Amino acid sequence: MPDARTVAQHYGHGELVDAIRRGIERLGKSVADVQIDDLAPVDEFHVGGRIATEAFLDQLGIDESHHVLDVGCGLGGGSRFAAHRYGCRVTGVDLTPEYVSAGKLLCEWVTLDARIQLQVEDATALPQRADTFDRAYMMHVGMNVADKPSLAAELYRVVKPGGRVGIYDIMKSSDGELTFPVPWAMRPDGSSVSSPATYKAALEEAGFHLVAERDRREFALEFFADLQAKVAHASGPPPLGLHILMGETASVKVKNMIENISRGLLAPVELVAEKRR
Numbered sequence: 001m002p003d004a005r006t007v008a009q010h011y012g013h014g015e016l017v018d019a020i021r022r023g024i025e026r027l028g029k030s031v032a033d034v035q036i037d038d039l040a041p042v043d044e045f046h047v048g049g050r051i052a053t054e055a056f057l058d059q060l061g062i063d064e065s066h067h068v069l070d071v072g073c074g075l076g077g078g079s080r081f082a083a084h085r086y087g088c089r090v091t092g093v094d095l096t097p098e099y100v101s102a103g104k105l106l107c108e109w110v111t112l113d114a115r116i117q118l119q120v121e122d123a124t125a126l127p128q129r130a131d132t133f134d135r136a137y138m139m140h141v142g143m144n145v146a147d148k149p150s151l152a153a154e155l156y157r158v159v160k161p162g163g164r165v166g167i168y169d170i171m172k173s174s175d176g177e178l179t180f181p182v183p184w185a186m187r188p189d190g191s192s193v194s195s196p197a198t199y200k201a202a203l204e205e206a207g208f209h210l211v212a213e214r215d216r217r218e219f220a221l222e223f224f225a226d227l228q229a230k231v232a233h234a235s236g237p238p239p240l241g242l243h244i245l246m247g248e249t250a251s252v253k254v255k256n257m258i259e260n261i262s263r264g265l266l267a268p269v270e271l272v273a274e275k276r277r
């Protein structure tokens with residue numbers, strides 16, 4: 001069962017900002033002219049990257065008047081995308097201090113820091129007052145959160161009545177032993193993957209009602225097939241990519257993800273739920 005220290009240790013890199021800066025330079029750019037689209041390959045740490053973010057967040061009806069919570073924001077790629085696309089304000093919270101400090105710099109580099117605030121917080125014990133956010137979402141975070149009822153209760157508390165919450169997580173599709181390491185855990189004790197039924201029960205128990213559900217298994221398999229084709233034709237990793245975040249075990253983690261999804265054990269799933277007025 002992952003705790004805060006295990007999570008921060010798992011995702012901690014040590015020299016993340018330097019690694020990203022080197023990647024930007026390899027693109028022929030600098031922190032003065034880098035754009036959010038340049039950063040997307042490294043700062044969208046979920047299956048399908050930016051394409052998946054867009055398809056997921058577009059369901060939440062976010063507009064420029066909204067204050068949005070990005071739960072487990074990582075480097076804040078989703079936060080920057082949301083602020084840029086919808087013109088909203090975003091607060092991102094994450095357990096990994098290195099991601100939050102690097103994410104703040106990335107927001108400054110692309111001049112979105114005035115509208116995005118990133119902070120180190122635990123999603124199951126948020127400091128924000130009740131009814132603070134118009135929308136909340138999380139992408140690929142719940143696999144590290146054992147206590148889904150507390151997570152759902154916190155989301156319900158901080159979202160305003162009439163507000164929506166979106167979840168895009170890797171969920172358990174059937175029983176069976178997963179192959180590790182995976183991107184969110186080196187071993188089974190770092191993983192808390194749950195079924196869509198468990199998420200839905202937690203959301204409903206908290207008070208939400210479900211408005212949409214979409215299994216993204218086929219999308220994921222196509223995404224990985226495309227990725228493998230690109231890797232086969234490339235002479236090495238691209239300047240910026242998730243290999244920077246996943247480190248030396250990146251290729252085995254991706255291979256195991258493909259295996260776990262292909263065997264029908266895991267699938268990325270989107271859930272959208274609403275807090276009644």
Ligand SMILES: C[S@@+](CC[C@H](N)C(=O)[O-])C[C@H]1O[C@@H](n2cnc3c(N)ncnc32)[C@H](O)[C@@H]1O
Binds near residue numbers: 044121
């Ligand atoms: C796979 S990354 C996804 C990051 C980001 N959502 C994205 O899609 O790029 C999972 C993130 O969840 C964060 N996390 C895990 N458990 C958390 C918790 N209880 N509260 C806040 N963040 C958490 C980790 O620190 C990590 O940054």
